[in-house]
Amino acid sequence: xxxxxxxxxxxxxxxxxxxxxxxxxxxxxxxxxxxxxxxxxxxxxxxxxxxxxxxxxxxxxxxxxxxxxxxxxxxxxxxxxxxxxxxxxxxxxxxxxxxxxxxxxxxxxxxxxx
Amino acid sequence: xxxxxxxxxxxxxxxxxxxxxxxxxxxxxxxxxxxxxxxxxxxxxxxxxxxxxxxxxxxxxxxxxxxxxxxxxxxxxxxxxxxxxxxxxxxxxxxxxxxxxxxxxxxxxxx
Numbered sequence: 001x002x003x004x005x006x007x008x009x010x011x012x013x014x015x016x017x018x019x020x021x022x023x024x025x026x027x028x029x030x031x032x033x034x035x036x037x038x039x040x041x042x043x044x045x046x047x048x049x050x051x052x053x054x055x056x057x058x059x060x061x062x063x064x065x066x067x068x069x070x071x072x073x074x075x076x077x078x079x080x081x082x083x084x085x086x087x088x089x090x091x092x093x094x095x096x097x098x099x100x101x102x103x104x105x106x107x108x109x110x111x112x113x114x
Numbered sequence: 115x116x117x118x119x120x121x122x123x124x125x126x127x128x129x130x131x132x133x134x135x136x137x138x139x140x141x142x143x144x145x146x147x148x149x150x151x152x153x154x155x156x157x158x159x160x161x162x163x164x165x166x167x168x169x170x171x172x173x174x175x176x177x178x179x180x181x182x183x184x185x186x187x188x189x190x191x192x193x194x195x196x197x198x199x200x201x202x203x204x205x206x207x208x209x210x211x212x213x214x215x216x217x218x219x220x221x222x223x224x225x
Contacts, residue, residue, distance in 0.1 A: 010155070031211045041217075042201070042217045042218060043158075043201075043215050092157050101145075101146055101163055102146075102163050103148060103160070103203070103213055105150070105158045105159075106157050107157045108156055
């Protein structure tokens, strides 16, 4: 199994500011993803973080709002830019085991924008 | 397009009252069906992966089963600490590593 550490676990942010979330995995993984989970909702995929190249974004998510870095096979960051109250969510880092047979999640970063 | 429907949306049980959660799915070639437990404000915790119809897996009071159309998560003699949202997801054989998630079942177990 993969152990995924996310920082921060929780934060209260001012409207208009940006926050970077870090995701560290205890082993090298090929597939790494970022999800958003709004209150009372299921998971929505933001993007696939690709090592050494630009992230692949899902419909409705853009790089200017959610820039992602993936400098190596164990680490990624997601920035939530120019935050508004609508960005208040849990942001989750996820990795796929080799072969894609199991998908693991980090503890989540719970952001509240005021 | 892969689809996952979980029922019921919410379930309240008394401690010791066994029950089952349902996950109905449609997928073009199942690569895996996943069950997760999620506590409020936390990331999903992996429970099981099921790969083929007839397969069963157990962990403490939880038992997951799989048919060609649905999966059940059976909870035997639940305790209040089993209270959580249980998520189901499927991964199809289309080449993507991105699963499709259901909306979850919120379980509350009263002492």
